[in-house]
Amino acid sequence: MCRQLLPAGNTSVGPWPAQTLFFSVSDRRSRARVFHVSATSLDEAWQQGVDWVQAWSAATQRSEPMWLRVDVVTSVRAMAWSQFQEQLQQVKRNYLRYGLALDEGFRHAFTEQEINANAMVYGGAAIAHAEVNMGHLQRYGRIRFGEDFAPVLLPSSPVYLLTTAGVFCDEQGRAHTLSGQGPDAGRRDLAELDAATVRGLVRSGAEYLARQVQEDGRFIYGRFPCFDRRIDTYNALRHASSTYAMIESWELIEGGELKAAIDRALVYLVERLIRTCQLPDGRRAAFLVDEVGQEIKLGGNAMAILALVKYSEVMGTSACADLLERLGTGIELMQDPRSGAFTHVLHARNLKVKEPFRIIYYEGEAAFSLCRLYGFSGNPRWLAMAEKAFEHFIASRHWQHHDHWLSYSVNELTRYRPEEKYFRFGLQNIEGHIGFVRHRRTTFPTLLELMMASSQMLRRLQDRPELGHLLADLDQETFREALVHRAHHMLNGHFWPEMAMYFKQPDSIVGSFFIRHHSFRVRIDDVEHYLSGYVAYHAWLMQQQTQVAVEACTPLPEGCP
Structure with missing residues (x-):
């Protein structure tokens, strides 16, 4: 053959x-x-x-x-x-x-x-x-x-x-x-990236993450595979976010070993990485504490909320409700109630400010987690905090960052507050960036996340004719083409066996995802972003199939040939 x-x-x-x-x-x-x-x-x-x-x-x-x-x-x-x-x-x-x-x-x-x-x-x-x-x-x-x-x-x-x-x-x-020449060189030819193929990619990536969860629930954080050099540092935020991606994946593919790994990772998250303390006003707040520098990151609390809310929804449990309330209170402590702006990093030992700002990701992560917490608990306090954050985002023109977490957060916010200012922010976050998504040489998996969250928001916007003027400057066909291209291009960051076989220990990386310009690095958060993007892309493909089927069955108006 x-x-x-x-x-x-x-x-x-x-x-x-x-x-x-x-x-x-x-x-x-x-x-x-x-x-x-x-x-x-x-x-x-x-x-x-x-x-x-x-x-x-x-x-x-x-x-x-x-x-x-x-x-x-x-x-x-x-x-x-x-x-x-x-x-x-x-x-x-x-x-x-x-x-x-x-x-x-x-x-x-x-x-x-x-x-x-x-x-x-x-x-x-x-x-x-x-x-x-x-x-x-x-x-x-x-x-x-x-x-x-x-x-x-x-x-x-x-x-x-x-x-x-x-x-x-x-x-x-x-x-x-x-394939021969070009960005696809060296990996298998695929006739199309259909739903079954995407599902297989999610399965292999999620199974890789599951294999990294040790008996105590702590991940093997990552490796540089050329010479199988382990990355020995750790990041509590990425522990939480990688667990979140595993739960997203389990919702699509299920599997007993994946579920067991999720449970171990969550136990480690809750028992080893999250601390609860009493605030001066008597309230109890919980914080995800990073062992490196003993610091509390805004994004850490956000990702812990996202993981626990997703687990609670998928598994149909309310066991984490009290802890989620405390984690939300922790974010509340880090938000200015007047401006809506967030403080990014605190000292874990005394809750004093360590860094007012560190990275834009934390902002969108926090707002997204507050919206998700509202959706889970129904407590309007969390939605009010998210809206206050968006006052700050809009005033500070955060859309200029074209950040995927901002797309996640505005997509979620418009589910509950379908207001023009929020839809406009979401459109601004992608406008002028679609060419970058289409032509960026690196696989850059967060770009697919950006596009998928934006596409969900656009779908709802299209159902609101009174806001149709917002779409006047968006070429939706170009948007769709860039989205599909990015999903296909990310195949070049997958460790197919025909690529993994040349590295020092192929079975330790096969089925995972890598970052080529960082020495083919495989880190849990690298894999996480590919998984989240492909889980959303699978849902999008299924929506497209459903839409085609519905259109095929829709009777023509009377009098049409």
Whole structure:
């Protein structure tokens, strides 16, 4: 099957080999072993590669199902080593999308996936562009080609950029064709991003998060997968927000192991991360306390509320009602009752102000959580606080930040207060930003969240003809196209097995989501944002299907042909 799906080979004519194939195999637990062959025909190269895979399997006595990937070189571009290094300065770090051969005979050649997964063109976090890392190149080169690998690369030495396309066979023997050039390069081709596919992405991402929840309920916070380096810091806010994303996902896909992980994470949240204290006026307030710096973040309380409200709604329980009241009181302490503005960070030991402002995210998170708390409890106090916050947001022109949490909050507020000023704010938060959503090279998952929350608000606005004038400046078709494009582009931040296999410990990252320009970082909050965006996108796709079905069944007016 793999051979039949393999694309046509090299069409470039030059001193290099006529046809070259890369064979990559992995047991799913360790970095792929790669072997490449060159020949005068694809059939000849294929047979050589098959012989190698069989010999490798016999020598290593591998009996379990493996991942197999075969890439064929489809085009070659020659340049001097110095020119290659200069061109890398125009490439965002980790965004090299070509393979590389170091000699015209392709004796020493690497695929794009090998280069990026081994940080061979990564100069460090302080360097924004790609840069050859000779230490990593030589380290991996010795693994691939032997201890005598020591290329002499003078400024004038010719090197060769390679484009490839290929096929991947998973552990169940299913074959997937792989994209060639462009942002989709290296991952499987998908005919469409339909509801079933999105549901599968949510399932794999949520199952990844569930695997990170340890027995005590604390997450494994994250890792840099090139060399499987764990991230040892912790962030209580992201614990709460990742738990929230798991609950959103469970509502769509369910699953016993996911539910058990959610319960463990919530116990840790409630018993270890949240503290209750008595205020001078006698009220009891609760705060999410971050162990780093012993500080209370406005967004921390907000995310704890969002997680507990969502859990309460999905599971049909009111067990957290008193705690939610105390967490809301904590936010109330951090809001100026006159202006509606929030204080962002307090010292946990004495509730004194540590930072009046830290990051715009906290503002939208707080307003969103107050609206959600109102929806759960019916207490008008929380909605009044949210409206007061929006007085501040509007006066301060917060819409200029185009923040996804602001879209979440205004979408939720307009459910209860469908007033023109709030709809206008929501539109301003996306207007002028749609081109950025459409063309941003990074996967930037919060942009899909921004668009999904905005689309929900637009749907309600369209049902209010008296406010139709607000839509005059919004090109809704362009909006829809940008939304769909962003959902598709985010597929390039998913650790498909055909990509995960090149990293140090594939089974620790497969099915998760990554941030490419941060060394393919996989952190719980990275995965969280992809999940929230795709959960909402799944709902949107189902709405589209329902709308099409309804329109198909709607009878034509009398007299129409």
